[in-house]
Amino acid sequence: xxxSEILHKTVESASLAAFKxxxxxxxxxxxxxxxxxxxxAFGDYATSLPLQLAKTLDQNPIKIAEAINNAIPKLKExxxxxxxxPGFLNFKLSQEWIEKQLLKVLKDxxxxxxxxxxxxxxxxxxxVSVNPTGRLHLGHMRGAIIGSTLSNVLQSQNYNVIREYYxxxxxxxxxxxxxxxxxRMKEIKGDKFSLGENHYKGDDIKEIALTIAKEFKxxxxxxxxxxxFSLITKRGMEICIEMIKSxxxxxxxxxxxxxxxxxxxxSNYLDETLTKLKDSNLTYEKDGALWIKTKELGDxxxxxxxxxxxxxxxxxxxDIAYHRNKxxxxxxxxxxxxxxxxxxxxVKRMKLVLExxxxxxxxxxxxxxxxxxxxxxxxxxxxxxxxxxxIFIKDLINEIGSDACRFSFLNRSxxxxxxIDINIFRKKSSENPVFYIQYAHARxxxxxxxxxxxxxxxxxxxxxxxxxxGEIILIKKLLEYPELLNRVSYTLQVQELxxxxxxxxxxxxxxxxxxxxxxxxxxxxxxxxxxLLLVKASKITLSNLLNLMEMESPExx
RNA sequence: GCGCUUGUAGCUCAACGGAUAGAGCGCAGCCCUGCGAAGGCUGAGGUUGUGGGUUCAAUUCCCGCCAAGCGCGCCA
Numbered sequence: 321x322x323x324s325e326i327l328h329k330t331v332e333s334a335s336l337a338a339f340k341x342x343x344x345x346x347x348x349x350x351x352x353x354x355x356x357x358x359x360x361a362f363g364d365y366a367t368s369l370p371l372q373l374a375k376t377l378d379q380n381p382i383k384i385a386e387a388i389n390n391a392i393p394k395l396k397e398x399x400x401x402x403x404x405x406p407g408f409l410n411f412k413l414s415q416e417w418i419e420k421q422l423l424k425v426l427k428d429x430x431x432x433x434x435x436x437x438x439x440x441x442x443x444x445x446x447x448v449s450v451n452p453t454g455r456l457h458l459g460h461m462r463g464a465i466i467g468s469t470l471s472n473v474l475q476s477q478n479y480n481v482i483r484e485y486y487x488x489x490x491x492x493x494x495x496x497x498x499x500x501x502x503x504r505m506k507e508i509k510g511d512k513f514s515l516g517e518n519h520y521k522g523d524d525i526k527e528i529a530l531t532i533a534k535e536f537k538x539x540x541x542x543x544x545x546x547x548x549f550s551l552i553t554k555r556g557m558e559i560c561i562e563m564i565k566s567x568x569x570x571x572x573x574x575x576x577x578x579x580x581x582x583x584x585x586x587s588n589y590l591d592e593t594l595t596k597l598k599d600s601n602l603t604y605e606k607d608g609a610l611w612i613k614t615k616e617l618g619d620x621x622x623x624x625x626x627x628x629x630x631x632x633x634x635x636x637x638x639d640i641a642y643h644r645n646k647x648x649x650x651x652x653x654x655x656x657x658x659x660x661x662x663x664x665x666x667v668k669r670m671k672l673v674l675e676x677x678x679x680x681x682x683x684x685x686x687x688x689x690x691x692x693x694x695x696x697x698x699x700x701x702x703x704x705x706x707x708x709x710x711i712f713i714k715d716l717i718n719e720i721g722s723d724a725c726r727f728s729f730l731n732r733s734x735x736x737x738x739x740i741d742i743n744i745f746r747k748k749s750s751e752n753p754v755f756y757i758q759y760a761h762a763r764x765x766x767x768x769x770x771x772x773x774x775x776x777x778x779x780x781x782x783x784x785x786x787x788x789x790g791e792i793i794l795i796k797k798l799l800e801y802p803e804l805l806n807r808v809s810y811t812l813q814v815q816e817l818x819x820x821x822x823x824x825x826x827x828x829x830x831x832x833x834x835x836x837x838x839x840x841x842x843x844x845x846x847x848x849x850x851x852l853l854l855v856k857a858s859k860i861t862l863s864n865l866l867n868l869m870e871m872e873s874p875e876x877x
Numbered sequence: 878g879c880g881c882u883u884g885u886a887g888c889u890c891a892a893c894g895g896a897u898a899g900a901g902c903g904c905a906g907c908c909c910u911g912c913g914a915a916g917g918c919u920g921a922g923g924u925u926g927u928g929g930g931u932u933c934a935a936u937u938c939c940c941g942c943c944a945a946g947c948g949c950g951c952c953a
Contacts, residue, residue, distance in 0.1 A: 353893060353894095355893070355895080356893095357895085357896070358892080358895095358896080358897085358898085358899080359896065359897070361896095362896065366895085366896085368894085368895055368896090368934085371895080371933065371934075372894095372933095374933065375932095375933085381933075404896080405896090406895095406896085406933065406934080407933080408895080408896070451953065488953060491952075491953060492951095492952060492953080493952065493953055496952090518952090607951085608951090609951055610951095611951095620879085620880070620949065621949080623951095624950085624951045625951095626951085627951040628951060629951065630951090632951095634950095634951065634952085634953085635952070635953045636953090639953090660947090661881080661882065661946080661947055661948085662947055662948065663947095663948085663953090664880090664881055664882075664947070664948065665880080665881075665947090665948045665949065666948090666953095667881090668880095668881090688881090688882080690882070690883075690946070690947080691946070691947065693946075728889090731889090731890070731891085731901090732889085732890060732891090733890085733891080735882065735883070736883075736890070736891095737882080737883055737884090737945075737946055737947090738889090738890095739889090739945095739946090740889095741888095741889095744888085744889085744902095750915085751901085751902065751915090752901095753900090753901055753902090755915055756901085756915070756916085758915085759913085759915050759916075760916090762913075762915090763912085763913060763916085766912065766913055767912050767913090768912095769912090770912050771912085807893075810893095811893070813893085815890090815891075816891090816893095819890095819891060819892090819900080822900070822901080823900085826900090829916055829917070830916095830917070832912085832913095832916080832917085833916070833917045833918090834917085836911070836912075837912060838911095838912050839912095840911095855912095876913090877913085877915070
């Protein structure tokens, strides 16, 4: 059990015991948290429960805190529990327990931070899911990085995680994509060509067209058959998906499953879903289209499911089927969709419809990330695939590296609106905080390398010798790591990870500056061993975290 | 116009309703003849957009206003 959980339980039962005579029951207890005070003078953990109880119990919060404190049994984890005005209960971890935990880091190694208990919960994380109509660009990177990191965190907490990419291969955009390819193929051939408003104009399309043009070089592109057109489109899509996979791989991102929208249509799952909606009296026909009564459910307006013009399903229709498939067919306990904020209007109606299909909407969590915009590039505030005003992920990674990219995007809360000045972004890459973190790792690695020359074994090292403030504060930081992963698995706020990595690295650097680890004087061999223990634990923790964030843990830089 | 989201140091951003609002970059200085100076240490820099409200306690919750982003397609 995590220390915060132990404390929470302890405080809970202590407060129930303390006010038993006042008929104080568990249901009177408000939601309270065990927090880490910002100021270390207030101890390692604290709770403001006494303040929250002041009104319910009609008592002075200090008195309440004292009563709870008196009811807290002696714990091996806690050295001191004190009452502070205006009514906080502060805990100081016991030195003995802290040092014992340090040995656990060494024992757990790459598993340190992960949860040992097995969870039966299946969670599907859907992220990226960009239309296969071109390369990934800067605007797609944020969701990709957040989604992959989040998946890793959930997996570390022992959930069964499926990382999924939903491929929109059935809609109208595919048609536009095919037409764009065709025009580019004509261009390559030297024929007359023209690109309209709905066509994709980027260099990535040219790149794909170049490949396909070779494969279809004998065809007459001006009077092309329907079959040939869909063949070209399909081939273009295949190439495109390979490109996307390669771009994602450059960011160390790998999906477990690629789910094709078209499969919902082929398998009749879409029809079945539509029938279900019809049977629930949720649809009606108007102007030759099939509509869904989402307004009645609480949305702004009704939506079209089947278009009048070609009798094909809208994106919303297949997405309903897709989400029904996640929860009903494949029985994921939870689904997390990482979407760009431009889809936020879609969230409400999806949840409303899911409820109508008998699926509890709380099983779906949509993590929106705000659109990334570019600053000061000829007034182009947004990326547009159609206009070809994109900065490709591939190019950016070649320039500044995957780690720096990942850090920059992960470091911000998904709700923050990012406005990137691409020139600064590029120029600042060498000052990216990720190198500060990696340098801390390299330094620890370097010390461990040196220790080999002195043939020092740390198997019998005594953690009790570690007692300087810099050593203690570093150990405590290491012990926060499992708490961090557990918390993020609930809050989904992945920006806490790089923040912690930065704090940990800072303490590592300070420890390094203030404590000589390898002392060649044989008299001090025990101290050397103890410090090497801490070096190793620091390296393990930092490396585990970097690994989780899909960044390198360099031994040398 | 309506809806969703955001507004914190010069810049980019943190802060689970808590105690003195923090980092990085930038700026002014200081520290290597000891494990890696891609480092450490000082310092300057804030009325948390604004006006109310709730609370023992508000950057955080609620309401108004101002500003920005996104959405309001038989596009996805």
